[in-house]
Amino acid sequence: MRIWVTGIGIVSPLGRGASETMDRLIAGERAFAPLSLFEIPGTRGRIAAEVRGLSPEEVAPPGEAEGWSRTDAMAVLSAREALGHAGIDPRAVPVDLVVGGTTAGMFETEDLLAWLSHDPSAIAPLKRMLSHPLSSTADHVRAAVGPFRRVRSVCSACSSGANAVLLGAAWLRAGLSTRVLAGGADGLCRLTYTGFGALAAVDPAPCRPFDRRRAGLNLGEAAAFLLLESEDAARARGAQPIVELRGWATGAEAHHITNPEREGRTAARVMRDALRCAALTPSDLDYVNAHGTATPLNDVMESAALRACLGPEVNRIAVSSSKGQIGHTLGAAGAVEAAITALAIARGVMPPTGGLEEVDPECQLAHLKEAREAPIRSAMSNSFGFGGTDSVLVLAQPDRFPPPLDAGSAPRRRSVVVTAAATIGPLGVLASRGGAAYLEPGPPPAEGAIAFNTAAHLDLARARRLDRAGRLTTAAILTALSEAGLGGAVQAEAGAGDPAADVAPSRTLPGAIVGASFGSVDASTAYMRRIYDKGAKYASPADFPNLVPSSPVGHASIYLGLRGPVFAMADLGATAEAAMVTAIELITAGEGEALAAGSVEETSPMIERCLGPICSQVVSSGVRSEGAAVLLFESAARVRERGARPVAMVSWWNSWRGDGVGMLAGAPAPARLGASGEVALRAQATVPSPAAVFVGREEERLVACLQGSPWAEVRRSTLASRSGDHEGAGGFAAAAAVAALASRDLASVLVVGGAPDRGYAILLVAPGDA
Missing domain, CATH: 3.40.47.10 (Thiolase/Chalcone synthase)
Incomplete structure (x- = not known):
């Protein structure tokens, strides 16, 4: 068009x-x-x-x-x-x-x-x-x-x-x-x-x-x-x-x-x-x-x-x-x-x-x-x-040139699948199937920063310019890419001096969409304190680039050689969900082939005691903790071409503003696994459907969204008590959904997340045998 x-x-x-x-x-x-x-x-x-x-x-x-x-x-x-x-x-x-x-x-x-x-x-x-x-x-x-x-x-x-x-x-x-x-x-x-x-x-x-x-x-x-x-x-x-x-x-x-x-x-x-x-x-x-x-x-x-x-x-x-x-x-x-x-x-x-x-x-x-x-x-x-x-x-100029080749055709939407997931949180660095650990009963995370051994996951010399958010983001994307078999994209020199990378369309190259709800608040605070106390000459040229909201995903792009679409999203406590839905939409539209998407959140008194309560309206919460979570989305056609298998398939998604009432009414009904492992609609099922709703943080408005939808009576699990009650818990919910689908414990999972006056939903289903 x-x-x-x-x-x-x-x-x-x-x-x-x-x-x-x-x-x-x-x-x-x-x-x-x-x-x-x-x-x-x-x-x-x-x-x-x-x-x-x-x-x-x-x-x-x-x-x-x-x-x-x-x-x-x-x-x-x-x-x-x-x-x-x-x-x-x-x-x-x-x-x-x-x-x-x-x-x-x-x-x-x-x-x-x-x-x-x-x-x-x-x-x-x-x-x-x-x-x-x-x-x-x-x-x-x-x-x-x-x-x-x-x-x-x-x-x-x-x-x-x-x-x-x-x-x-x-x-x-x-x-x-x-x-x-x-x-x-x-x-x-x-x-x-x-x-x-x-x-x-x-x-x-x-x-x-x-x-x-x-x-x-x-x-x-x-x-x-x-x-x-x-x-x-x-x-x-x-x-x-x-x-x-x-x-x-x-x-x-x-x-x-x-x-x-x-x-x-x-x-x-x-x-x-x-x-x-x-x-x-x-x-x-x-x-x-x-x-x-x-x-x-x-x-x-x-x-x-x-x-x-x-x-x-x-x-x-x-x-x-x-x-x-x-x-x-x-x-x-x-x-x-x-x-x-x-x-x-x-x-x-x-x-x-x-x-x-x-x-x-x-x-x-x-x-x-x-x-x-x-x-x-x-x-x-x-x-x-x-x-x-x-x-x-x-x-x-309007009508100056013939229409683009696809201008007269109906919009073409490509199928999207998930080929890997990764989380870095209180339970360590986990790949796709490991995300299910956050569904198991256990104690809440400890207060403060999580244990993350940079040297075990990244080259310290190459990671020296990365701040903590950059390191968590990079390690999470690296874990997902490695599991998905995209080894060429995780080389330090990927594309550097490679003529093929310079002529390949950007939309065909791996990219990433990762955000943080409030950015680097504590680092910005420390930076501004130096300026106010001592003057502009104490502004650090090393620290300043890390204060830009897109810095973590930018650093990951440089470290990993990601040369496709790379940017950050921000949407309060629904930032992970916003990034994932945006990645799905870009791949659907043909603007990407492989995009890692999610969010990173650091432990922060400023967020926990000031920004969270006033902006996200989360007044009473559990232990905040911190972490990063990403899913690797790819076009189904690309996955078939490279002979890989998805761990989950994107069946439906939606985003909204307002109270969200009725926004899930159009979601497909829960699915079940047939005898041969394929996904069947619940209407065709003769046994209870193995489906679930996963949310990062339990909030009344999300429960209200489910009412009147096919998912109103489906079992609901909340991840924040294990992952940490922070703004990125929705990414952990999505990773847990991928783990449950990959292991065939569930046939379909509706991931729902939101913040004041906004919400997102992604329906993931188990991959079929075809």
Whole structure:
């Protein structure tokens, strides 16, 4: 099918609104000025591209602004504009929502974190912390401009916004959605400002992308959303497209947590993937909105990648970077720049690269130093993030090109299976069948951190840059990959220097989607305490990269050589379930072949006594503990091709917002194992069905969801009492389900998980003999 962009909204340092932002970009205006939000002695730079006069009070309900952030305000305003531009009311038609980002309410909470670290006895549920979780921005957009049917929060550092658009496109292409509001939002904060300064990545003067004298980036803040619709849905309501979203791709470099591959091999591969998805060639492109950060390494890498991808056409295709005018807006950048690219096509005007005077000889491209009026048939928007997650979007004039090969066909959904599972928790490091141990009676876990011998599972020399969450994540994925027989993906040099890996489509390579409900809270707290107590010069360049929410999965990607889709999810106490459902949806849509998915949670007084009670509303719980749990999902066709056998099959899944009543009514009935081992429907059974419902943490709202469904009377087991009563217990529930199905103790298991106002369900069944 064709995917149309029918609405665009932008809040940027140049203006509140897409039209004003674009007008000022084309005019060559630059938004850099002395920073007014905060002051930190000892910072290398003192300027930023700030959205002036913005406050949460503009969008928060009366009396609720304390729990909202400036990031939320930008997101709500741009989301409203996109919906209004498209003429869509989510109260009247189903709309799904994807938000990319990295900072959420960090600006509003970082001083509180630093203060609490001085007096741990003061840690308590505080309303102000409601804006801290990464998922809070999506929650607040839903509250202010929703409702939305399906809601996700994505983080892949600086490519987060682009991956939000990519996920929305995948839902549309697979027929899972008809309309998706997709974008990103990130506000300035002390943590990122001092962190990039510590990496020596900030230019104290206005930045100069691709310039010979460039000395680093300038940080900015912004939000942008695009309303994506299937062509049929848009035509049915008489809507006109702004542009067509034709292609997209994402892949990981598996190289370094902050530095890009100098040769740009992965970036070039992902660009080629996006063009292939769009059914276009370099000769069809007229413009590239480059990632163009103005850092010495990135600009050289991207230039090399563009030359490798575009070939002789590179001398014709115009290139510019918006960061020379609005700064690097981090998790919002991919969405903001996609919106700018769409507007450039619609207006027939290419914006310039602010600050570019003398092009670096290593960055020779068809750079735009001034705006240029010219028809743009199609254009590419590039986004590259910490950890090496590269994402590319391709947009085009509506109806300019023949539809993609599958545009006229019905959505094709691929079958998904589970080939392995792994848990690292109070009972040790366990592979697929070992997860059943968490179903057995036994004592609760001990207080504090679990025993995990890094040297027994990882190479200490290669794991030296990994923090605890990164090590737990990496070891869990490694255990699952090894059991599934994907040995090639677990080599340290997987894909490095391998020509086959550089030409293989990213969606065919192993990837991972792993999140943490609140991120690295304790590490962020310690980092901010040093900044407040001693100044910016004590910001650690080693610690800062680990504070990005996608850091654990990024480190795992690098260690294991995972070069497919790699990003993090966040959804409070349902993060593991959100990651698993997202992996299922991407494979179903053909955007992945093998994805490890789950979550990692560390023991944390801040989460247990403050964030958990106020955000997840878990006031009374058992021993928290910690751990990581992942399932390895693969397409059934891929598993057959490599002669492997699944340990479970995905029969059905769902996600929802609201109380969840009725959301499980459409679930297939429990199944039983027939005499030959195949799965049969319960209606055909003559004996009681061996089925169960597994949940991570027992909550009344989940029990209410089961009422009225085929699973209401099925035996229910809760994992938290053995795995630890933490936000990632749902991943342990899914791993236990895989163990029970693999051993044929059960024929089907419904895994249900949730948090306030949200829920997820995955129905897993035992694999048949066929």
